[in-house]
Every structure is written in structure tokens, then in C-alpha cells.
Amino acid sequence: MDIYAEPSLKKVKPEPTAVLHPGLLNQSTETRRSIRDQCLSNAPFPHYQIPVLCTPEHMRKVHVECVEELQSTFKETDLFKLYQTIDLGNLQLSNPLAKKLPALLQLRNALVDCAANVYMAGCHLLPHDDVIGTRCISYVIYLSDPDDEWTAADGGALELYPSESPGVPALVPTAFALPTYNSLALFPVAPGISFHSVQ
Numbered sequence: 379m380d381i382y383a384e385p386s387l388k389k390v391k392p393e394p395t396a397v398l399h400p401g402l403l404n405q406s407t408e409t410r411r412s413i414r415d416q417c418l419s420n421a422p423f424p425h426y427q428i429p430v431l432c433t434p435e436h437m438r439k440v441h442v443e444c445v446e447e448l449q450s451t452f453k454e455t456d457l458f459k460l461y462q463t464i465d466l467g468n469l470q471l472s473n474p475l476a477k478k479l480p481a482l483l484q485l486r487n488a489l490v491d492c493a494a495n496v497y498m499a500g501c502h503l504l505p506h507d508d509v510i511g512t513r514c515i516s517y518v519i520y521l522s523d524p525d526d527e528w529t530a531a532d533g534g535a536l537e538l539y540p541s542e543s544p545g546v547p548a549l550v551p552t553a554f555a556l557p558t559y560n561s562l563a564l565f566p567v568a569p570g571i572s573f574h575s576v577q
Contacts, residue, residue, distance in 0.1 A: 398433075422538055422541070422552050423566075425555070427562065427563045428562040428563075430561065431562040432560060434560070438524055440482045441521050441559075443479045443481055444494055457503065458504065459502055460501045460503065462493060465493050497576055502575070505537075507567065507571065507572045507573050509572075514567055516566075518563045518564075519561075520561050522534075523559065524559045524560070527559075535557065536563050536574060537554055538553040538574050539551045554577075
């Protein structure tokens with residue numbers, strides 16, 4: 379399967395939903411090609427950041443649900459130091475918590491799987507390539523404070539690294555994605571290539 383192939387216009391003509399921003403689903407063929415070409419040409423490996431993922435109303439509901447209803451557990455290994463929720467990708471609708479997260483689950487169902495990570499001051503995620511099971515695309519939805527614009531000085535950027543040699547990331551990242559509220563960063567997972575970290 380070629381994940382970079384242009385989708386067939388005959389097979390899929392998505393309708394705007396109450397979850398995703400209508401502008402995502404109603405772009406011209408020319409705009410979609412331009413985005414695809416930009417993603418493929420981005421260095422150090424293909425990546426893209428969708429600036430506005432959801433309708434403002436829906437993303438605000440998701441943010442409120444995450445802040446008010448989800449509990450996170452501190453986790454630390456040699457690779458990361460962060461707070462993480464339960465695996466939301468496998469959260470069953472019969473679970474009492476699911477009833478408190480309708481907007482988040484609606485967004486999850488529009489994607490594939492998800493968990494929430496919280497990076498407080500001093501937290502980090504060291505360079506790795508995200509090769510996990512059958513994952514072919516990694517994505518990050520940013521739920522930073524909607525009322526406080528994120529800047530580079532705040533840290534927390536997704537950092538992308540070129541390969542220094544086969545399977546070894548360079549010491550310095552060459553591309554960054556700020557955790558801007560209601561945006562989505564994504565990239566194809568490639569063993570020994572898609573090295574990234576969180577500042």
C-alpha cells in the first residue's frame with residue numbers, strides 16, 4: 379500500500395463532520411496535492427502539521443474533558459519522563475469513564491488509536507523512531523491551553539532528527555513542530571529514520 383498515493387476521488391468524498399474542521403475535508407485537489415508534496419519534501423523525513431484539526435467548539439470540549447476527567451500517571455524510563463493516561467484507543471464504551479469523555483471518544487473514533495501524554499516542566503521524550511507493532515503513521519494532537527498561545531520559549535516542541543548514519547539519529551534536530559492548540563503533527567513511521575523527541 380502506498381501511503382503517499384493520492385486518494386481516489388471516486389471512492390472517497392468525505393462529508394464535513396461535527397468533529398474535524400470542515401476545511402480539512404473540503405480542500406481542492408490542487409491544495410491536497412500541494413500539502414502532499416510539501417509533506418513528502420519536508421526534511422529530515424516526510425512530516426506535516428495540520429494547523430487547525432477540529433472545529434473550535436469540538437476541540438474545546440475535548441480539552442475540557444481531558445483536563446477534568448482524565449487521570450494521568452507519572453512514568454519515567456531511560457527514554458521518557460511524562461504523565462500518561464490509560465490507553466484511550468482501547469477504552470470500551472461500557473467503561474464508566476467513557477461516558478464522561480464523549481467528545482474525546484468521537485475524535486478518537488475519527489482517527490485510530492490514542493493516549494494522552496502530559497509534559498510538565500522537566501519532562502521529556504528522547505529521540506526514537508516510533509517503530510511499534512503495526513504503526514505506520516504517528517500523530518500528535520496538541521491540547522495545550524486554548525486561551526494561552528504557545529511560543530517557542532515555552533518549550534515542548536516536537537523535534538525531528540536526520541540520520542547521522544543508518545539507524546542513528548544526529549545529535550541536533552533540524553525541524554520542529556510547536557505544540558500549538560488544535561493542531562496535529564504527523565509523519566510516517568520508518569525504522570531507523572523517523573527519529574523524533576519532545577523538547
